[in-house]
Structures are given as C-alpha cells and as structure tokens.
Amino acid sequence: MMRATIPVQIKNLPAFATKTQSVMRSISHRNLPQLFLKAREELMRHFRPILNHFGLTEQQWRILRTLSEQDRLEPWEICEICQILSPSLAGVLSRMDDMGLVIRQRVPEDQRRVIVQLSARGEKIVVAISPLVEAQYKLIEKALGRELLADLYDVLDRVFVEPRPPIARVELPEAGASAAAPARAKAGTKPRKKPS
Amino acid sequence: MMRATIPVQIKNLPAFATKTQSVMRSISHRNLPQLFLKAREELMRHFRPILNHFGLTEQQWRILRTLSEQDRLEPWEICEICQILSPSLAGVLSRMDDMGLVIRQRVPEDQRRVIVQLSARGEKIVVAISPLVEAQYKLIEKALGRELLADLYDVLDRVFVEPRPPIARVELPEAGASAAAPARAKAGTKPRKKPS
DNA sequence: TTGGGTTCGTTTCGATGTTAGTAATTAAAG
DNA sequence: CTTTAATTACTAACATCGAAACGAACCCAA
Numbered sequence: 001m002m003r004a005t006i007p008v009q010i011k012n013l014p015a016f017a018t019k020t021q022s023v024m025r026s027i028s029h030r031n032l033p034q035l036f037l038k039a040r041e042e043l044m045r046h047f048r049p050i051l052n053h054f055g056l057t058e059q060q061w062r063i064l065r066t067l068s069e070q071d072r073l074e075p076w077e078i079c080e081i082c083q084i085l086s087p088s089l090a091g092v093l094s095r096m097d098d099m100g101l102v103i104r105q106r107v108p109e110d111q112r113r114v115i116v117q118l119s120a121r122g123e124k125i126v127v128a129i130s131p132l133v134e135a136q137y138k139l140i141e142k143a144l145g146r147e148l149l150a151d152l153y154d155v156l157d158r159v160f161v162e163p164r165p166p167i168a169r170v171e172l173p174e175a176g177a178s179a180a181a182p183a184r185a186k187a188g189t190k191p192r193k194k195p196s
Numbered sequence: 197m198m199r200a201t202i203p204v205q206i207k208n209l210p211a212f213a214t215k216t217q218s219v220m221r222s223i224s225h226r227n228l229p230q231l232f233l234k235a236r237e238e239l240m241r242h243f244r245p246i247l248n249h250f251g252l253t254e255q256q257w258r259i260l261r262t263l264s265e266q267d268r269l270e271p272w273e274i275c276e277i278c279q280i281l282s283p284s285l286a287g288v289l290s291r292m293d294d295m296g297l298v299i300r301q302r303v304p305e306d307q308r309r310v311i312v313q314l315s316a317r318g319e320k321i322v323v324a325i326s327p328l329v330e331a332q333y334k335l336i337e338k339a340l341g342r343e344l345l346a347d348l349y350d351v352l353d354r355v356f357v358e359p360r361p362p363i364a365r366v367e368l369p370e371a372g373a374s375a376a377a378p379a380r381a382k383a384g385t386k387p388r389k390k391p392s
Numbered sequence: 393t394t395g396g397g398t399t400c401g402t403t404t405c406g407a408t409g410t411t412a413g414t415a416a417t418t419a420a421a422g
Numbered sequence: 423c424t425t426t427a428a429t430t431a432c433t434a435a436c437a438t439c440g441a442a443a444c445g446a447a448c449c450c451a452a
Binding site: 168 | 258
C-alpha cells in the first residue's frame with residue numbers, strides 16, 4: 001500500500017468540472033457512498049447483459065445465486081444476504097414464484113415463517129448462467145490484475161467485515177424538517193413544471 | 197498492504213451459512229457488486245437520517261451537493277456525476293423544481309439543452325446540511341481510522357479512476373432468453389401466489 | 393386464558409431504477 | 423438543400439427502494 005497520492009480534487013470528474021465554483025466547497029470529504037455506487041455500476045455494466053439475456057433482474061439473480069449456494073433459506077435471511085428490504089423481497093419472491101424459479105412453503109411449526117428454495121427450473125437457469133458469470137469474472141480479473149483485485153477484497157473486508165468500533169451518529173438539529181418540502185402538488189393534479 | 201489472508205469462504209455470512217450445500221459452488225468468485233452494495237448501505241445507514249430530517253431523498257441530496265460544487269450543469273452531466281439514469285433524473289429534477297430547490301432553463305442557442313442550478317432555497321439547505329454530513333464523515337473516519345480510509349480511497353481510485361485495460365465481455369449463447377420468463381401473468385389479472 | 397408485546401411477512405404509497413421508445417432539435421451526408 | 427444521423431431530454435411501463443403501517447401467528451405473563 002502507501003502508493004503515491006493522487007490529486008483528488010477534480011480527479012474522476014470530466015473536463016467540464018474545472019469551471020468556476022460559486023460556493024466554497026462545503027464538504028471536504030469525497031463522496032464515499034457515491035464512489036461505491038460508481039464502482040458497483042462499473043461492474044454490473046458487464047454482468048447486466050448476461051442477466052437480461054435470461055430475462056432476470058439483478059435482484060432475482062442475487063437470490064438465485066444465493067439459493068444455489070445455501071439451498072434453503074427464510075425470507076429474512078435472504079434480505080440480509082442479498083441486501084433487499086423485506087417489503088421489496090415480498091414482491092420479488094412472489095414474481096419468482098409465478099415464474100417458477102423458486103418454491104415457497106410455510107413452516108408447519110410456525111405458520112408465520114416461510115422456506116424458500118430453488119425449483120428445478122431455477123436450478124437449471126443457475127447452471128446455465130453460472131459459467132457465463134464466472135467467465136466474466138475472469139475477464140475482469142484479467143483487466144484489473146489479480147493483485148489489485150486482491151487488494152480490493154482485502155480493504156473491503158477490513159472496512160466492512162472485520163470487527164471495528166461502532167460508527168457514532170451526528171445529532172440532528174430541532175427544526176430541520178421545516179427547511180425542506182412545502183407539500184409538493186400531487187402528480188396529475190397539476191402538469192409538471194417544465195424548464196422555461 | 198499484503199495483510200494476512202482471511203478465510204473467505206463463509207466469512208461475511210451468518211452462522212446459518214454452514215448448512216450442507218446441495219449444489220456444487222458454481223461461481224468461485226465472491227460477489228463483488230454485492231460487496232459494494234453492502235459497503236454503500238453500511239455508509240448510507242449513517243447519512244440517511246440526516247437527509248430524511250430535511251425531507252430529502254438520497255438522489256436529491258447528491259444533486260444538491262453536486263450543484264453546490266459545480267454551479268451550473270446540464271442534465272446529462274448530472275447523470276454522469278450523480279449516477280442517475282436520464283429517465284430517473286427527469287422526474288427527480290421536476291420534483292426538485294416544484295419544491296423550489298433548483299432552477300431549470302433552456303439554452304437559447306440549443307433548444308434541446310437545459311441548464312440546472314441551485315435556487316436560493318437550495319443553497320440554503322445545502323448550507324444547513326453540509327456541516328452535519330461533514331461531522332458524520334469525521335465520526336466515520338474516527339471509527340475506521342484515517343489510514344484504513346486512505347487505503348480504501350486508494351484502491352477504489354486504482355480500480356475505477358486510473359486508466360486500465362478495458363474489460364471484455366463474455367459472449368452470450370443463442371437461445372438463452374427462452375430459458376426464463378414464461379410471460380408472467382399481469383398484476384391484477386391473477387391473485388398473487390402465496391406460499392403453500 | 394386472555395390481553396399485551398413481539399416476530400414475520402406483507403401491503404401501501406411515493407420516489408427511483410431499468411428498459412424501451414419518442415419528440416424536438418441539431419449536425420452531417422448526399 | 424434535402425435526407426439521414428446523432429443528440430438531448432423526455433414519457434411510458436414495470437420492478438425495486440424506502441418508510442410506514444397492518445395483520446396474522448407466536449410468546450408470555452397476569
């Protein structure tokens with residue numbers, strides 16, 4: 001590690017970013033969540049065509065891949081592993097059930113709970129897609145280099161997997177909410193404002 | 197860098213992940229896009245309350261912060277910088293216009309183009325939120341450590357900012373689409389299947 | 393056993409992501 | 423100068439996100 005520092009201020013921004021700034025930079029830190037968003041998108045850009053080719057959404061594939069590795073899971077487990085909120089998962093699983101990709105069955109001992117697993121058709125699709133995904137990973141590894149990829153995994157693990165002190169939260173001021181939304185007109189009530 | 201390697205197979209998975217696997221692991225690589233998704237969520241978890249407090253969505257704040265640093269931008273520039281697709285941005289900007297956060301005006305020389313900039317109200321909100329976001333970053337830095345955070349930025353830059361060979365794409369088989377969706381019944385036509 | 397608290401999955405609602413397609417405008421080709 | 427291409431922003435349709443709340447099933451204690 002400890003590579004030469006890169007000038008970060010306008011890096012990662014296209015040429016038009018050099019225009020005059022009217023407001024003093026109010027946040028000194030780079031937008032880290034957005035960096036992750038960009039990183040993820042740069043990767044998914046190469047996997048999305050594969051999934052689309054088989055008529056799957058990203059979330060559906062995440063669930064299929066997870067179920068192919070874990071066999072039987074309950075919805076809340078899928079939520080944690082696949083980073084899907086419970087309300088979203090309800091719809092996703094319902095559609096995947098309709099498509100015949102997964103099987104859902106209630107747990108006899110606890111009628112609240114549900115067990116989800118791959119259907120034969122689901123497994124078949126996983127078998128069809130997996131080698132393509134694996135091949136794409138190899139292409140990515142070839143472009144980035146095995147070492148860089150290892151560094152990436154390592155840092156991500158150190159930040160988000162290994163134990164670390166909890167992150168505190170800033171306290172919020174009192175009358176903040178009033179600063180924003182003035183009850184936007186309901187859609188359809190008024191035609192959307194267009195640029196003048 | 198070059199820290200001791202961590203056993204990765206079941207790391208980052210809860211205890212229930214040790215159950216027997218019915219299918220041979222078909223993809224040897226860890227799910228990298230999902231790691232980024234998780235990383236981003238772990239961060240946003242600490243910023244979301246700030247934005248909600250001011251009645252803003254994540255996307256709205258990304259745009260506000262960007263406009264506060266770049267002054268005048270066209271929609272396609274905002275799309276690139278903020279990682280928002282054009283169709284989404286249309287609605288977001290429309291709502292932000294209704295809320296009085298931004299100002300949109302067409303370019304006289306080219307009637308296709310539009311210029312977006314902060315309104316007085318938009319600037320005011322940025323001024324109110326920025327110190328809170330900045331403070332939250334400091335808390336994150338305190339928990340993770342300045343060094344680790346620097347490593348993180350460094351690796352992300354090496355992967356997604358510095359020039360690198362392009363990533364090739366796997367070729368897709370022919371009759372793939374047929375493997376998936378069998379024309380799912382339209383919502384409302386049939387009641388959603390429930391777990392048996 | 394009965395009422396209150398809890399867990400789990402779900403529905404609801406508004407906003408955004410994704411894909412496809414369109415209208416308007418401008419630029420390039422013939 | 424007309425026809426074609428390329429740009430730019432937008433709309434439409436559906437799926438998902440994110441916050442709130444609901445309802446059924448379970449748990450527990452009075």
